[in-house]
Amino acid sequence: MAETDRATRSRLTRGGILRAAIALADERGLDGLTMRALADGLGVEAMSIYHHLPNKDAILDGAIEEVFAEIAAETLASAPAVPNGAAVTPAPAWDAAVGARILAARRVLLRHPWVPWVLNARGAPGPNAARHVDGIVAAMHDGGLAYDLIHHALHALGSRVYGYVQELSDDGGELPAGALEQLAMVAPNLAAMLAEVVHDDPDSTLGWCDDQTEFEFGLDLLLDGLVRRAADPSLPPVE
Amino acid sequence: MAETDRATRSRLTRGGILRAAIALADERGLDGLTMRALADGLGVEAMSIYHHLPNKDAILDGAIEEVFAEIAAETLASAPAVPNGAAVTPAPAWDAAVGARILAARRVLLRHPWVPWVLNARGAPGPNAARHVDGIVAAMHDGGLAYDLIHHALHALGSRVYGYVQELSDDGGELPAGALEQLAMVAPNLAAMLAEVVHDDPDSTLGWCDDQTEFEFGLDLLLDGLVRRAADPSLPPVE
DNA sequence: CGTGCTTGCCTTACGGCGTAAGTCTTACGT
DNA sequence: ACGTAAGACTTACGCCGTAAGGCAAGCACG
Numbered sequence: 221m222a223e224t225d226r227a228t229r230s231r232l233t234r235g236g237i238l239r240a241a242i243a244l245a246d247e248r249g250l251d252g253l254t255m256r257a258l259a260d261g262l263g264v265e266a267m268s269i270y271h272h273l274p275n276k277d278a279i280l281d282g283a284i285e286e287v288f289a290e291i292a293a294e295t296l297a298s299a300p301a302v303p304n305g306a307a308v309t310p311a312p313a314w315d316a317a318v319g320a321r322i323l324a325a326r327r328v329l330l331r332h333p334w335v336p337w338v339l340n341a342r343g344a345p346g347p348n349a350a351r352h353v354d355g356i357v358a359a360m361h362d363g364g365l366a367y368d369l370i371h372h373a374l375h376a377l378g379s380r381v382y383g384y385v386q387e388l389s390d391d392g393g394e395l396p397a398g399a400l401e402q403l404a405m406v407a408p409n410l411a412a413m414l415a416e417v418v419h420d421d422p423d424s425t426l427g428w429c430d431d432q433t434e435f436e437f438g439l440d441l442l443l444d445g446l447v448r449r450a451a452d453p454s455l456p457p458v459e
Numbered sequence: 460m461a462e463t464d465r466a467t468r469s470r471l472t473r474g475g476i477l478r479a480a481i482a483l484a485d486e487r488g489l490d491g492l493t494m495r496a497l498a499d500g501l502g503v504e505a506m507s508i509y510h511h512l513p514n515k516d517a518i519l520d521g522a523i524e525e526v527f528a529e530i531a532a533e534t535l536a537s538a539p540a541v542p543n544g545a546a547v548t549p550a551p552a553w554d555a556a557v558g559a560r561i562l563a564a565r566r567v568l569l570r571h572p573w574v575p576w577v578l579n580a581r582g583a584p585g586p587n588a589a590r591h592v593d594g595i596v597a598a599m600h601d602g603g604l605a606y607d608l609i610h611h612a613l614h615a616l617g618s619r620v621y622g623y624v625q626e627l628s629d630d631g632g633e634l635p636a637g638a639l640e641q642l643a644m645v646a647p648n649l650a651a652m653l654a655e656v657v658h659d660d661p662d663s664t665l666g667w668c669d670d671q672t673e674f675e676f677g678l679d680l681l682l683d684g685l686v687r688r689a690a691d692p693s694l695p696p697v698e
Numbered sequence: 699c700g701t702g703c704t705t706g707c708c709t710t711a712c713g714g715c716g717t718a719a720g721t722c723t724t725a726c727g728t
Numbered sequence: 729a730c731g732t733a734a735g736a737c738t739t740a741c742g743c744c745g746t747a748a749g750g751c752a753a754g755c756a757c758g
Contacts, residue, residue, distance in 0.1 A: 232706080232707085254743085254744065254745085255744080255745065255746080256743090256744080256745095264707075264708090265707070265708055265709080266745085266746085267707080267708070267709080267710095267746075267747095268706070268707045268708070270746075270747095271705080271706055271707070272706090275745080275746075276745065276746090315682040315683075315685065315686050318682065319678060319679075319682055322678060323675075323678075326674060337579075340576075363689070364689065365685075365689050366689075369685070369688060369689060373681075373685050376681050376685075377678075377681060379618060379619050380618050380619070380674075380677055380678065380681065381678075435565060435619075436562075438619055438681070439558060439561060439562075439616075439619065439620075440558075440684075441680065441681050441684035441685065441688075442612075442615050442616060442619065442677070442680050442681065442684070443554040443557065443558055444554075444684055444687075445679075445680035445681070445683055445684050446554065446604075446608070446612050446615075446680065447554050448683075449608060449680075450602070450603065450604050450605075450608060471735080471736085493714080493715065493716085494715080494716065494717080495714085495715080495716095503736070503737090504736070504737055504738080505716085505717085506717075506718095506736080506737070506738080507735070507736045507737070509717075509718095510734080510735055510736075511735095514716080514717075515716065515717090
């Protein structure tokens, strides 16, 4: 109701701005997404946008969240569909389940090629992004993987799917105080994994992600796989 | 001699500018690398730089090439050192050799975290970059891998090491006419691989890199490796 | 029925970016 | 000694994100 009320006098909405921003970036690339061009497309002056979003970074963050909503829809659409709330389903292999989720994400990202750039440039992901990762963590956990291995897996897969430019950062994170509790609301599996991984680290609290270790883990994964495929060319996906 | 001659009247050199640009980007990040700041550090006005390099992209390209020279030095330094031009050396496993090259590259990139961004944003690599890849191709080829598999491997490793934001591009390349001959001069193994891979493609000339195929190949590599490590936790690198 | 406040958009302006165009200075070759 | 050209400087343009404030429309309230 408030929505319709406002619509009579304000044609600008947070959601509308974000949708326009996504369309603009899709069409003209990230460089083409400027405040002035965005406002132009909305039939408005640039500064008017600032009454709905505080700055350009907020637009980028919001657009990313919108895209993760799209990924969630795509993931759901490509799921095998369990109509009733059945108890024990056939349970596909965890790797197939994870692969399906990642391929769904990729299908969406192909429509928004600028997303990995923004993802790389900016820090904390929003709730939709957390939910997406949470689904992957859940699928792996259901498959019996230990949180420790899941953690490594996320690093290895992250750089491939979302284009994480690699963890060339050293920082490690040191997530703020109440963050874990808040994360648990929206992404319980991810939060559980983080809690365990952080706890296991003897140095605790700081530097809980050793970038070098993660890098070498992913590298070994790839090299091992290549060795096996070189030894036995009949292995699945050498096409 | 010309170098010293010029030095008396021109303190600015192409090489000096590139080195200053690298230092500035290392110190203040890619955003801190502006023409004005760069000129300032060189004790000069911004526009003076344009007498030695045509534009900022040329500076970035040149800096990247300089970094790949650094990678070459690091790779050489970390090599097991074959003093005399011996014929048949013990020949380490190809995956160890490739791993060593990639880790050497990473060591250098950690000193220049902005490099993957530039690498992602810009197109054709220079000769030093080509030589680096050529070394990896050579190591794999010596290990008996088929060019086809090597090609897939490069895609899979590229996104991890150099942060290729993934091949979210669709374009495929269609390398220009004389490019292959020119590439053969500096990177014969890479050129040989390209020649064969391009030739094998029934559609030839255009779209010789199927991004979806490459993506799924790399994804399967990772998932397979994770499955194996989940099944047998004693496998090497789960730390 | 005013009247004043809030909301939403617009106008203007600032500092910083890459760089096009033109000017001055300097040191060399003759 | 002097013309010349290379190399640095000056100025200026059109972009960018956004700070500061103006102005009109609709609502709450006397």
